[in-house]
Amino acid sequence: MFHISSLRQLNKIPVLLGRSLRTPALRKSFSSEVAKQSKQDRAIGWWLLGCSGMVMGAVLLGGVTRLTESGLSMVEWNLIKGMRPPRSEEEWNTMFEKYKQFPEYQLLHQDFTLSDFKRIFYMEYAHRMWGRTIGLAFYIPAAIFWYKGWFSRPMKIRSVFWGSLILGQGLLGWWMVKSGLKQIDENDTNAVPRVSQYRLAAHLGLALFLYTLIFYNALKKLLPQSSTTISLSKQVKRLKQGSHTLLLLTYVTALSGALVAGLDAGLVYNSFPKMANKWIPDDILALNPKIKNIFENPTTTQFNHRVLGTTVLGMVAFVWSVARPIGLPPRARLAVNCLAGMAVLQVTLGISTLLAYVPTYLAATHQMGSVSLLSLTVWLMQEIRRIIK
Structure with a gap:
């Protein structure tokens, strides 16, 4: 059994350890380890x-x-x-x-x-x-x-x-x-x-x-920790959720663009905002079963890509409007503004690519625009992560 005096000595260990950590040698060693880890x-x-x-x-x-x-x-x-x-x-x-x-x-x-x-x-x-x-x-x-x-x-x-x-x-x-x-079947003239x-x-x-x-x-x-922190208020929570939703929407829109490219759907209905003077084209559900139109009908894939692209623009506008009244630090504010500018540019590129009948240089720039939009969204998510207490 321990005596009471032994227990008292044990209780002094945290105090003694705290004092030892304040010695110059250990402080120097600790700083060296932190610097080494930071470098790695x-x-x-x-x-x-x-x-x-x-x-x-x-x-x-x-x-x-x-x-x-x-x-x-x-x-x-x-x-x-x-x-x-x-x-x-x-x-x-x-x-x-x-x-x-x-x-x-x-x-x-x-x-x-x-x-x-x-x-x-x-x-x-x-x-x-x-x-x-x-x-x-x-x-x-x-x-x-x-x-x-x-x-x-x-x-x-x-x-x-x-x-x-x-x-x-x-x-x-x-x-x-x-x-x-x-x-390919030689009898299939549409193949x-x-x-x-x-x-x-x-x-x-x-x-x-x-x-x-x-x-x-x-x-x-790589990003340094922000010197400004804010509490997780209702507004900040909406901004955080909005950035996550935007990332998903941008990703899905990019995938829909792959369907457009795979079906050469950018070469049908080269007008905007209407398609052959109609908001909803007649052949949007031409295939049976109807579910196939989403993935195999060029008209439907282009229509869906338009709707998704417009939705992404609207989501960016929502994120920007939510972020505006929040006292974000300069770097986070820059991320939000760059995101808004890139969204407008991306929609402009998409419309220009369509109206010009998909020239290679415009279409490739539009595809890289989607990656840029993803990148800026990821950057914003990291900035939000760093400022929340």
Whole structure:
């Protein structure tokens, strides 16, 4: 049994420990550890930011590849062997002959020369090689950070998850391409050799999901804590909920844009705000069963994309109006204003792309506008997270 005096000595331990922590040596050691951890976090943050930027680049390259109809030029997929492009004229002719065996050449590009084929081949080749480069830029630093012990347990779980998504994205891309290489019934006069809009939407959706996760965590590591804090009032809670809703709406709108691209729906009803002088076109429910119209009817997919785009603009206006009376710090205020400006620009780009019959440069800029809108929403969410007490 302990004596009363022993218990009194035990009670003095927290006091003695507190005094010892105030000694210069321990204070210096503690500051050194904090600085070291901060340096590690910033290194990880910059690495994640670089990876997210590369994913954004992949989205841009993928969009241009789709718009230039280059995605079906490479009819094989080899992870290592496919990294080397044809070098000799013989190798180019062999690759061209393989391309000729598939519907895109047989139905659309019979007038293609070898020079034409090289142009679309290099576009798809650049897209695939960029994807492989993303893998190297992610896996090699991740292995180094893991080995050095810079990853916390949650970060280890996240890195494994993100690495799996990157691998899955490459496999999903080839699965998408395969859908455009299948043979087409010669009796089907309406058949067009192109990838499945479902698989295209899945490929883009996974890329945007991966980008959002990595970018969010990069900002989490890099953005300094705000010196201004505010209590979680009803108004601030509405702002927080509104930013989360906006992120979801922007993501869904981007996916609907993939359906539009997959069906070439941007080439029907090139007028705004009405479609052939009607608010609701006659053929919006032309397919049976009716549910198919949402995913397979070009008119319906364009109509839905218009409605979603307008809804996103309205949601941004709501978030901006809620944030305006709140005493947000300058950085959070800047995020809100940039978001509002980007939303107006994005809608303008969408309308311009439609009225101009989808030129490549406008359509690609519009697609990058959706990624920018996602980015600004993520930034705003991080700023709100940092100012709430």
